Amino acid sequence: MSCPVLPPAVLRGFLLACVCAAHCTLDCTPRKRVPYDRNHLKVFREEGVSNYSTILMREDVGVLMLGAREAVYALDINNISVAKAKIIWQVTQTKQNECTFKGKHPDIECRNYIRTLHQINESVMYVCGTNAFSPACDYITYVGGRLTLEGRQEEGKGKCPFDPFQRSSSIVVDGDLYSATVLNFLGSEPAVLRNSVKFLRTEFTSFWLDEPNFVYMDLIPESENNPEGDDDKIYIFFSENAIEYDFYRRLVVSRIARVCKSDRGGQRTLQRKWTSFLKASLDCPVSGDILPYVLQDVFLVRDSDWRKSLFYVAFTSQLGSNEVFSAVCAYSVIDINKLFSHGKYKTPVTVEASHVKWVMYNGDVPVPRPGSCINNAARASGLRNSLDLPDKTLEFLRDHPLMDDSVKPLTGQPQLVRKGVLFSRLVVDRTTALDGETHLVMFIGTDNGFVQKAVNYNGEMHIIEELQLFRNPEPIGVLRVSARTGQVYAGSVSGVVQMPMADCRRYSSCLDCVLARDPYCAWDLGTHICSSFPTSAKDTDFVQSLKEGDASRCPDPGPIKAKKRILALGNNIRLPCVLDSSLARVQWLLAMKLLTPTGGKYSVQADGLLIYNASAADAGLYTCESVEHAAGRQYNRTLVAYQLRLSTGVDDNVGTDGGDSWIGMDTESAPSDGPDVVHVSSPAWRHIPQSGLVALGVSVAMLSVLVVVLLLWNLYKGYLPLHRFSQQNHRKQPGPAVHSRPVLYALRRHATFDGVGDAPARQTLHAPSTYGNGFNTDGFKHIIDESEI
Ligand SMILES: *[C@@H]1O[C@H](CO)[C@@H](O)[C@H](O)[C@H]1NC(C)=O
Ligand SMILES: *[C@@H]1O[C@H](CO)[C@@H](O)[C@H](O)[C@H]1NC(C)=O
Ligand SMILES: *[C@@H]1O[C@H](CO)[C@@H](O)[C@H](O)[C@H]1NC(C)=O
Numbered sequence: 001m002s003c004p005v006l007p008p009a010v011l012r013g014f015l016l017a018c019v020c021a022a023h024c025t026l027d028c029t030p031r032k033r034v035p036y037d038r039n040h041l042k043v044f045r046e047e048g049v050s051n052y053s054t055i056l057m058r059e060d061v062g063v064l065m066l067g068a069r070e071a072v073y074a075l076d077i078n079n080i081s082v083a084k085a086k087i088i089w090q091v092t093q094t095k096q097n098e099c100t101f102k103g104k105h106p107d108i109e110c111r112n113y114i115r116t117l118h119q120i121n122e123s124v125m126y127v128c129g130t131n132a133f134s135p136a137c138d139y140i141t142y143v144g145g146r147l148t149l150e151g152r153q154e155e156g157k158g159k160c161p162f163d164p165f166q167r168s169s170s171i172v173v174d175g176d177l178y179s180a181t182v183l184n185f186l187g188s189e190p191a192v193l194r195n196s197v198k199f200l201r202t203e204f205t206s207f208w209l210d211e212p213n214f215v216y217m218d219l220i221p222e223s224e225n226n227p228e229g230d231d232d233k234i235y236i237f238f239s240e241n242a243i244e245y246d247f248y249r250r251l252v253v254s255r256i257a258r259v260c261k262s263d264r265g266g267q268r269t270l271q272r273k274w275t276s277f278l279k280a281s282l283d284c285p286v287s288g289d290i291l292p293y294v295l296q297d298v299f300l301v302r303d304s305d306w307r308k309s310l311f312y313v314a315f316t317s318q319l320g321s322n323e324v325f326s327a328v329c330a331y332s333v334i335d336i337n338k339l340f341s342h343g344k345y346k347t348p349v350t351v352e353a354s355h356v357k358w359v360m361y362n363g364d365v366p367v368p369r370p371g372s373c374i375n376n377a378a379r380a381s382g383l384r385n386s387l388d389l390p391d392k393t394l395e396f397l398r399d400h401p402l403m404d405d406s407v408k409p410l411t412g413q414p415q416l417v418r419k420g421v422l423f424s425r426l427v428v429d430r431t432t433a434l435d436g437e438t439h440l441v442m443f444i445g446t447d448n449g450f451v452q453k454a455v456n457y458n459g460e461m462h463i464i465e466e467l468q469l470f471r472n473p474e475p476i477g478v479l480r481v482s483a484r485t486g487q488v489y490a491g492s493v494s495g496v497v498q499m500p501m502a503d504c505r506r507y508s509s510c511l512d513c514v515l516a517r518d519p520y521c522a523w524d525l526g527t528h529i530c531s532s533f534p535t536s537a538k539d540t541d542f543v544q545s546l547k548e549g550d551a552s553r554c555p556d557p558g559p560i561k562a563k564k565r566i567l568a569l570g571n572n573i574r575l576p577c578v579l580d581s582s583l584a585r586v587q588w589l590l591a592m593k594l595l596t597p598t599g600g601k602y603s604v605q606a607d608g609l610l611i612y613n614a615s616a617a618d619a620g621l622y623t624c625e626s627v628e629h630a631a632g633r634q635y636n637r638t639l640v641a642y643q644l645r646l647s648t649g650v651d652d653n654v655g656t657d658g659g660d661s662w663i664g665m666d667t668e669s670a671p672s673d674g675p676d677v678v679h680v681s682s683p684a685w686r687h688i689p690q691s692g693l694v695a696l697g698v699s700v701a702m703l704s705v706l707v708v709v710l711l712l713w714n715l716y717k718g719y720l721p722l723h724r725f726s727q728q729n730h731r732k733q734p735g736p737a738v739h740s741r742p743v744l745y746a747l748r749r750h751a752t753f754d755g756v757g758d759a760p761a762r763q764t765l766h767a768p769s770t771y772g773n774g775f776n777t778d779g780f781k782h783i784i785d786e787s788e789i
Contacts, residue, residue, distance in 0.1 A: 130161060192277065315327045502518060
């Protein structure tokens with residue numbers, strides 16, 4: 001892997017070289033890539049209808065409500081290819097004409113795109129559409145398997161965007177619709193608002209919201225079990241123009257904002273506006289990349305204790321970066337809560353006549369604390385609700401909505417990083433593995449129609465598989481998960497697909513099943529298939545090893561039969577062999593000795609081995625092995641074996657076509673009792689024979705001595721600064737000792753040790769971001785303190 005491209009100035013120096021090296025050893029290659037045709041997908045699409053952009057899960061009534069362009073469907077949640085009911089909601093001719101008259105495209109923009117679907121109660125839903133740049137809402141009933149559009153149209157302004165290409169978000173809390181969208185045709189008035197008799201909105205000031213792209217909002221019931229008597233909060237996720245950076249071009253930053261549910265606005269200041277709107281940056285530090293990442297989607301992993309809930313956020317690198325990266329970071333609700341309740345604020349400072357910089361505010365903060373909800377302390381001092389808040393508090397909030405510090409991800413590291421792919425949506429499922437431990441599995445949609453299924457085991461990133469959900473590369477625009485059905489649902493412009501969270505049958509052998517490290521799957525020792533285990537299963541009946549990837553309990557797959565091939569002198573011969581894991585590498589053996597493709601005799605290719613200009617010396621037993629590392633262990637597995645024998649020219653007419661043609665004719669149909677049937681044993685779990693271990697031990701010992709001597713010499717010479725050395729040691733991730741001593745599980749007598757060296761590479765994590773706040777590079781500065789100006 002090459003390094004992410006940094007501003008030239010950043011590339012200097014030892015420190016960043018380290019960061020870069022750590023980053024480049026990250027292995028986030030999906031272990032399997034499953035193409036469209038091999039996925040057992042259920043698909044829904046209807047001729048003439050497109051833009052399937054909105055999904056409301058109704059597990060209670062067994063349907064998936066789907067909003068598309070001018071249509072809403074109720075699909076069977078177990079099989080979405082079955083539409084149970086449908087309603088059509090088209091724009092009127094008048095609306096379409098008005099829209100076209102204002103300069104919009106009649107067939108692209110001047111249509112009704114369903115963008116909002118909410119459940120009101122058991123039978124009634126609320127629906128909004130863009131309605132030809134004139135948003136409107138209505139009620140839908142689903143009774144007796146029939147969908148009905150009530151025809152009680154309401155104003156949709158502030159609930160749904162005008163522009164179908166614009167993102168927005170909304171949520172219903174206690175019957176009130178909270179939304180984050182734009183309020184006008186031009187899109188110049190973005191706002192977070194509550195649409196009810198208790199109407200409130202944000203200020204139309206650029207430092208409250210600066211060309212935001214609203215992505216997500218949700219409620220955290222923070223009043224539950226709260227000794228401080230705090231209020232429930234609505235969190236809003238969006239990206240917007242940065243005000244806190246000095247950069248030669250526009251930068252976009254990721255934000256989390258929040259408002260209090262019981263907010264009623266101010267009396268004089270902030271009348272009918274939020275008195276509790278505070279926002280902060282979301283950090284997702286991908287080592288080596290200095291520009292902030294931009295959030296694309298959010299998933300709330302709810303816990304019955306709100307303090308333990310987590311937000312999972314998908315990010316992509318800043319537009320215009322030389323290389324594309326995507327990442328997922330997780331944030332704890334309690335960290336976010338602490339930042340807003342106790343963090344410092346940013347304040348604008350005018351420098352050089354008209355230029356404004358935002359820096360940390362160190363002055364006195366009014367009481368009650370600006371932006372806080374009405375809690376026990378406030379009530380004790382006689383404040384019943386936000387209308388009683390003093391002007392001083394409100395004026396401060398109006399001028400300082402941004403927190404100084406940013407929200408840091410859990411463990412300070414991303415959960416996942418992937419290069420060259422753009423993440424668009426994500427969902428997370430919580431599943432209990434065989435050992436009773438709970439794992440969070442990420443399903444991440446990309447902008448080219450794939451889903452990445454990934455986990456993070458104690459800091460080790462692992463993409464189990466990458467599945468192609470759409471034949472044509474198109475962005476996944478909506479992603480939902482249902483624990484009840486065990487399915488993931490994805491929508492795009494062309495259709496909706498449904499895929500199971502796991503398809504364990506895809507793993508054909510015990511080794512493949514266990515090394516997949518898929519928490520939904522385990523190898524059944526009784527039936528010899530990879531299956532989703534019953535919850536009552538005894539550990540002893542199944543093999544699963546998620547964090548360790550330890551397949552040593554896999555049974556002996558037994559000997560495999562070598563296929564017979566004819567060797568024709570002077571010909572080129574192809575022996576097919578395809579790996580079933582992208583994390584494995586292939587190795588070929590001739591007569592159980594490792595083949596080294598040197599001298600132009602052999603060529604090892606993705607689909608097999610080529611032997612050029614065969615001679616009599618090339619006859620023999622060829623075995624193709626997959627070599628895979630998991631958590632510091634090495635697994636060798638024989639995939640196929642060929643017995644290549646010299647053509648006698650009598651009973652086989654192969655090879656007479658001569659020239660450069662590839663010969664590789666399978667003679668399996670020949671009588672199989674002949675002497676050519678060779679059984680190759682392929683035990684995958686046997687420890688290396690003692691002699692091998694001793695040899696390895698000696699080499700390791702000698703190497704260690706060499707390293708220590710070198711280190712001492714360098715320290716003595718002062719090439720390595722001592723403090724930095726100890727600092728880095730300090731930061732080392734705790735976790736399984738996978739880095740240090742790869743345990744070798746080999747299957748042959750002559751285990752190849754050349755693979756050992758690169759085993760630990762995959763485990764390496766990002767080095768912690770070393771360029772924290774205040775890191776100064778040419779033209780890029782994050783100002784920390786007023787005193788710096
Ligand atoms: C559901 O909500 C609608 C609209 O608010 C209301 O008219 C209806 O009575 C409610 N139905 C039930 C079963 O609560
Ligand atoms: C709707 O789908 C069409 C393709 O059928 C696509 O060209 C267009 O960009 C989509 N519109 C939106 C708002 O996504
Ligand atoms: C093939 O190998 C033979 C010897 O085994 C050699 O004489 C001949 O030149 C080789 N042919 C080519 C095309 O390399």
